[in-house]
Amino acid sequence: MENSPAPGLAGRREWIALGVLMLPLLLVSMDISILYFAIPFVSQDLEPSATQQLWILDMYGFVLAGLLITMGALGDRIGRRKLVLAGAAVFGAASVAAAYAHSADALIAVRALLGLGGAALMPSTLALIRNLFHDARQRGRAVTIWTAVMTTGISLGPVVSGLLLEHFWWGSVFLINLPAMVLLLVLVPFLVPESRTADSGTEGARDPFDLVSAALSLTALLTVIYGIKEWAQHGFAPVPALAVVLGLVLAHVFVRRQRRLTHPMIDLDLLGRRAFGGPVFANLLAMFATVGMAVFLTQYLQSVQGLSPFEAALWSLVPASGVIVAAPVATVLAQRTDRAYVMGGAFIFAATGFFWLTQVRTDSALWFCLVAGGIYVGGLVAAMTLANELAIGAAPPERAGSAAAVLESGQELGGALGMAVLGSVGAAVYSREMADALPADVVAALPGGEADAVRETLGGAAAAAVRLPAETGAGVLAAARDAFTQGMALASVGAAVVMVGAAAFSFVALRGTAGRATGKTGAGGGGGDGDGLERGSVEEGDLARAQTGVLE
Known part of the structure; x- marks a missing residue:
């Protein structure tokens, strides 16, 4: 060329x-x-x-x-x-x-x-x-x-x-x-x-x-994600639970069908390799924390710090500055040591940011929250970058499209799970704290539906506070902000624990799957179980495939 x-x-x-x-x-x-x-x-x-x-x-x-x-x-x-x-x-x-x-x-x-x-x-x-x-x-x-x-x-x-x-x-x-x-x-x-x-x-x-596999994959993912989102928003109910169960059953049917097909939509052998399936799972965990905590950070900036939507949106870009440092550093380190260790270190870095976020209070300075966000965002993007690179490098070029789709589907599912689990944790803490903090006379002064809204969400409390006498409304809003911040803190603990688990998974399950990135075509590293050798052979064959018609 x-x-x-x-x-x-x-x-x-x-x-x-x-x-x-x-x-x-x-x-x-x-x-x-x-x-x-x-x-x-x-x-x-x-x-x-x-x-x-x-x-x-x-x-x-x-x-x-x-x-x-x-x-x-x-x-x-x-x-x-x-x-x-x-x-x-x-x-x-x-x-x-x-x-x-x-x-x-x-x-x-x-x-x-x-x-x-x-x-x-x-x-x-x-x-x-x-x-x-x-x-x-x-x-x-x-x-x-x-x-x-x-x-x-x-x-x-x-x-x-x-x-x-x-x-x-x-x-x-x-x-x-x-x-x-x-x-x-x-x-x-x-x-x-x-x-x-x-x-x-x-x-x-x-x-x-x-077309049958296409319909199965679409229906399975839609029903699972729908059930998880509804469960997170409204709590346990029969319809969301049945949707999740139905989606899992359809996913099982989809997998069984792929095993029988000569040319399946998903290469299950590839998904079973540590060099591909491992990064897919690591990415799922990363998106669990990313999406699960994004809702809290956005609400904290607007409803606790009192920023306008546009101001909050601008300030929410500040944590992305952590990516400018973390992602290049992770890439350089991956040239010198096993990427599994670098990914694990990135997850530990993200966990540090989440633990920092547990110390944020209603009266914390804006920079304190943004620094915590910068740390965990930098760690997560660094880990996801290496996971994406490892997974795509493990996939043969002729299956790159379906491999990328599986990787991104895992990210979408991880995001839905994060919103459901971490969102439910925060909502449960908020409701418990508000039930204890609201005086009986304030509850009695509110219409029934409005009292429930105050106990359920910070937005509901803010709307109700405007219609109350100034002193009472200020007390309700202060209690709601404190309850929300405590819910965010506990959700941050959950995200940090998941990140520590992701680090342990990277250290143990991904070690040796890619070795070091040497920068040469075909550098796949060596894997103790053969995954690294398989990946290396795939990369060494890239140019040969290109010359024989894989790329037109």
Whole structure:
């Protein structure tokens, strides 16, 4: 390749292609959180019911999570560049439709279409990195960029939303997607090579796409995530519990079907390798803490520190500065020692940040909370970067799409679990503390429904405090802020314990799966159980596969 500095090394064209691929990733991850501040304006305009409002917020994430595995396998079959272009077209068209939706039902349907487009884009971007960068060190840098862009997008969503809503109507938060999608459609055909499973003459490529497996994977993930979210929001109830059980049963059927198929949607042998399955589980634990604590930090900045939504969104970007230091340091250390030890150290670093967060009080200085956030965010992103790199490096190029989809599905499930478990812990502490703190005369002065709202959420207490006499309202609000902060502290303990467990898992289960990253093509390290040798042989065969038609 004329623009590559050396055989096997990516050159200017590959790095420009990476930059282009990061555009959809940034916007897809932003769309997960961009409606948080826009929903009051949407509610005023479209007047959705409470149930419709929840679906407007959740539909995008549900469909995105449920279709990742299907789209990853489809990209492996029809071509990942082709799927990126199709996803960009769907995402752009759905963005226009969402901006001009005239009813709540229409917006829910279009949010589902946005999830379809996002699911086509996300695994393909990570899979194409596997095919663009054959050198282990360069691929590590590319995966670091991918992870940072994904996490930054989630953080930027509320900021962009707040900025746009100060000057434009709520539909502008969707129209911001259009320029990037147009740029993607124009540049990708010239910069990104097509890649798919082997060549079109293989038996697997001629087999029809397995629609049954696609339906099973979609339904299983949707029902599990729905059940977990409903359980977290409303406590135990038969319907959410049945949804989780049904999802697990369907997942079991899906796995059994994959074992019988000649060309399965998920390579279960690959998932069983420590060098791939281990990082998938480590990423799940990292997202458990990331998403589970994000809700607490956002509410603390707004409802305890008293910042406006836009101010809170801007300050919430400060912890991301920890990534600037932690991720490059972790990458450098991974060149010199076993990545399992570096990942374990990153999880310990994150646990330190969570333990720091347990010391935050209602009257703590803003910087005290932000430093804690910077420590745990830096540790988590460093660990996720190395886990992503290890997993994608362990996957053969022809299965990179489905491998990336499995990795991202694990992240989505981890996030849902984190929100459910840690959110439930915080809610339980809040309710208990408020039940003890509210004087009987204050409870008697509140209408029945409003008293329940005060006991359940900090937002409910803040709304009720405005309607009470000044002194009583101030007392209720102070008690609610203290109860919320105590709930956040206990949830932080839970997150820290999980991070210590993730560190122990990395030290024990991932040791020897990758060895050191030498920066040479094919550097896989040596694994005591053979996983490292398998990974090494995969990487050494990358260029040979490229020369024989894996990359077109």
